[in-house]
Amino acid sequence: MDDPRTPALPAAAAPALSGATTPHDAASVLDAALLVLERDLTLALRRRGQLVQPLAFFAIVTTLFPLAISPELARLREVAAGVLWVAALLASLLALEFLFRDDAYDGTLEQYALSGQPLTGLMFAKTAAHWLLTGLPLALMAPLAALSLGAPPGSVPGIVASVAVGTVALSLIGSIGAALTLGIRRSGVLLALLTLPLALPVLIFGARASELAIHGESYLAPLELLAALAVLGITLAPLASAAAVRISLE
Amino acid sequence: MREHCRASLIVRIAILSQLPENFYFMPREGLEVENLHLWRGERHVLRGIGFALPRGGCLHVAGPNGSGKTSLLRTVCGLLYPESGRLLWDGRDVHQDLPAFHSTLIYIGHEAPLKADLSARENLRYWVGMRRRIGRGTLEATLQRVGAAAWSERPARTLSAGQRRRIALAALSLLWVPLWLLDEPTTNLDTEGQQLVGTLIEEHIARGGLVLAATHHELPLRRQVQRLELMHG
Numbered sequence: 078m079d080d081p082r083t084p085a086l087p088a089a090a091a092p093a094l095s096g097a098t099t100p101h102d103a104a105s106v107l108d109a110a111l112l113v114l115e116r117d118l119t120l121a122l123r124r125r126g127q128l129v130q131p132l133a134f135f136a137i138v139t140t141l142f143p144l145a146i147s148p149e150l151a152r153l154r155e156v157a158a159g160v161l162w163v164a165a166l167l168a169s170l171l172a173l174e175f176l177f178r179d180d181a182y183d184g185t186l187e188q189y190a191l192s193g194q195p196l197t198g199l200m201f202a203k204t205a206a207h208w209l210l211t212g213l214p215l216a217l218m219a220p221l222a223a224l225s226l227g228a229p230p231g232s233v234p235g236i237v238a239s240v241a242v243g244t245v246a247l248s249l250i251g252s253i254g255a256a257l258t259l260g261i262r263r264s265g266v267l268l269a270l271l272t273l274p275l276a277l278p279v280l281i282f283g284a285r286a287s288e289l290a291i292h293g294e295s296y297l298a299p300l301e302l303l304a305a306l307a308v309l310g311i312t313l314a315p316l317a318s319a320a321a322v323r324i325s326l327e
Numbered sequence: 328m329r330e331h332c333r334a335s336l337i338v339r340i341a342i343l344s345q346l347p348e349n350f351y352f353m354p355r356e357g358l359e360v361e362n363l364h365l366w367r368g369e370r371h372v373l374r375g376i377g378f379a380l381p382r383g384g385c386l387h388v389a390g391p392n393g394s395g396k397t398s399l400l401r402t403v404c405g406l407l408y409p410e411s412g413r414l415l416w417d418g419r420d421v422h423q424d425l426p427a428f429h430s431t432l433i434y435i436g437h438e439a440p441l442k443a444d445l446s447a448r449e450n451l452r453y454w455v456g457m458r459r460r461i462g463r464g465t466l467e468a469t470l471q472r473v474g475a476a477a478w479s480e481r482p483a484r485t486l487s488a489g490q491r492r493r494i495a496l497a498a499l500s501l502l503w504v505p506l507w508l509l510d511e512p513t514t515n516l517d518t519e520g521q522q523l524v525g526t527l528i529e530e531h532i533a534r535g536g537l538v539l540a541a542t543h544h545e546l547p548l549r550r551q552v553q554r555l556e557l558m559h560g
Contacts, residue, residue, distance in 0.1 A: 102460045103430070109457040116445075116453045123444040184440030191404055192457050193430025199457075326406050 109194040110202035117206035127175055131168040131211050132218060138164040139222035150227030157226035158288035161236070162243075164222070165215050166280055169244055170272060172211040173251040174265055176203065181259050181325065190326055196319035204252045204315065212244030228291045235290025235300075242303045243283035249310030250275045256321035279306055353505050353535035354417045354431070357381040358403070363412035365395070365402055372398045373409065378555055380539060383532045385548070388541040390557030396541035397436070399557070400508045403539060404434040416506075430458070432506035437514060439495035443484035447475055447494050450483055455501045465501065473497045473523065488515040493523075500527055507531060509540040513547060521547045 104112075121128050142160050143153055180186045180203075189199050219240040220233040228236065254272035258264035286299035358380040365373035372395040380386050388396050401407045403414060405425045414421045421428040441450045448470065455461055470476045473493045483491060492515050499507060507528075513521045525547035528538050540546055 104456060104458050104460055108460065112453055112456050116442075119449070120442060120444055179442075183442060184436055184438055185442065187406065187434070187436070188440045188454060189457075190406065191429045191432070191434055193426050194457060195426065327408070 104194075106194055106198045109192065110198045113189075113199050113202040114206050117203060118209065121206070121210045127172075128210055128214075131172040132214055134171055135164050135168040135215055135218060136222065138167070139226065142226065154227035154291060157223055157228050158284045158291055160226060161219055161223055161240070161287055162280055162284040165219065165240055165244065165283075166247065166273075166276060168215060169211055169247045169251065170269055170276075172207070173248075173255045173268060173272065176207050176252060176255040177259055177322065178255075186259075186322055187326055190323060196322065197315045200252065200256075200318045200322065201311070201315040204248050204318070207252070208245055208248040212248055213241065215244055216241035223287070223291070229293065231293060232287075232290040235296045236287050239283050239286035239290070239296065239300055239303060242300065242307055243279050243286075245307040246279045246303065246310045247276055249307070249314035250279070252318045253314055253321065256318035256325065259322065259325035279303065282306070353382060354537070355382070356417045357384060357537055358506065358539075359413075359415040359418075360403065361413040361415070363399075363402060363409050363414070365398055365407060365409045367398065373402065373412075376412070376555070376557075378553070380537050380553075382535045382537065385528060385532050385538040385540070385546075385552040387546050387552050387554045388539065388557065389543060389554055391543065394557040396543075396557060397510055400434065400510050400539065400541050404432055404508050405429065406434075431504050432508060433499060433502050433504050434508040435495045435499065435510060435512070437511045439491045439498075441483040441486075441491055441494060444482055446480050446482055447486065447490075448479040451494060451497055451501065454498050458504075459502060461501055469497045469501050472500070474519070489517060489520060492516050493520060496520075496523060496527060505536050507536065507538045507540075509538065509542075511542050511544075512540055513542060513544055525549070 139160060142156070146152060146156065177186060180189075190196055192199070216237050219236050223232065223236050224230065251268075251272050254268050254275075257271060258268045261267060282299040282302045286296040286303060289296035289299065360379070361377050363373050363376040364371070376399060378386060388399060390396055398407060402409050405414075405421060405428060408422075416428050416431065440454065441447075442453075445453070448466070451466065451470070452461075467476070470479045473496045475490070475493050475497060478486065478490065483494070486494075492512075496512075499509075512524045512528075516524065528540070528546070528548060531538060546552065
């Protein structure tokens with residue numbers, strides 16, 4: 078395992094450590110946030126099981142409906158938007174539990190809080206990583222599920238857009254719940270109870286946008302409302318989850 | 328005139344580069360803790376703790392298990408809020424600007440905050456990189472110094488408790504912050520590792536740094552340091 082470029086020296090002969098934390102080599106908030114993002118993505122790729130779980134859940138739920146209701150595409154088309162969105166909401170809830178849990182156990186969150194960097198920015202980076210790992214794949218999978226539920230191919234852009242924007246809001250809302258339930262063992266049910274009421278507007282507007290897209294009508298109005306919710310989330314949710322994380326560390 | 332300006336600038340740079348490196352970042356006065364009281368639920372954990380830790384000072388917090396050593400460290404670093412008492416850093420109350428105070432300290436709990444699926448080197452890069460840009464050379468030199476060069480590519484999950492400790496020591500020396508808060512720094516380390524802790528602490532206080540170490544063992548230092556004995560809460 079010895080690296081030939083770095084021959085082992087006795088500890089005493091090692092040179093004095095160089096450099097001091099002067100303002101020029103202090104990491105900026107952006108550096109820190111990007112590192113948090115990179116770290117979470119790297120970790121998720123090393124542990125793919127956790128990554129696949131919500132996606133598999135989404136795929137299973139949406140394929141079970143045709144079996145339970147009827148294989149008639151005309152009837153399925155009526156419920157497609159609702160099925161898609163309920164499945165997407167539950168799938169993103171499923172992934173939420175892992176958002177901060179591991180970091181809380183191994184002391185990473187503590188180091189984040191003590192880093193001198195604004196915790197809000199780091200929480201935002203963590204939530205962004207969470208969306209990239211669950212929301213975005215869900216948005217990319219949604220058209221497949223929609224097509225199998227009888228949605229016309231023309232509805233694909235609308236469905237992708239609504240799920241992509243909606244899951245941004247869901248990740249952010251969920252991050253508050255996940256941070257609030259950090260100190261609690263088996264927090265899954267409580268997390269769902271906390272998050273679902275807040276997520277209802279996203280469900281309503283998201284399902285509406287998808288439905289309009291499936292019927293070939295303009296889905297811009299609900300999509301814009303979804304985007305407004307996402308922006309509201311981006312502004313407020315990291316603040317709230319940072320505060321909740323601080324409390325959990327006490 | 329212009330020549331003169333340039334000359335004086337060069338002189339100034341020359342002076343600056345000759346200053347000791349601690350000129351930039353070590354505190355003037357240090358840390359002062361006054362009459363700290365902390366309650367955890369029904370338990371009165373810290374009962375009027377007070378001490379002053381000047382520049383280049385080291386305080387050994389001793390006491391049996393459950394006497395509040397960890398609580399004291401966590402209160403000093405601002406994770407726990409004391410019910411009463413004051414924490415002054417260079418004469419200013421730290422609770423007025425916690426982020427600024429946090430950027431002057433590193434706290435290492437009894438478990439090093441490492442990700443099991445990342446290698447030792449990656450763990451260090453993410454941990455330290457959040458606060459300070461570090462070059463590859465510095466990282467390599469530090470890994471070697473703490474004796475981690477041979478296993479720095481292994482995932483942290485495969486490392487022993489002592490090896491994980493050594494990674495924490497590497498973070499300690501890479502961050503270059505003035506205030507070190509160490510919880511049981513020598514636990515799980517072999518004799519050589521314990522000596523390394525002692526050397527790091529001695530170097531740090533020699534350059535004006537401050538160390539607050541909580542342990543019920545003796546600190547592996549060659550000279551006597553201040554000692555704060557905590558009683559059962």
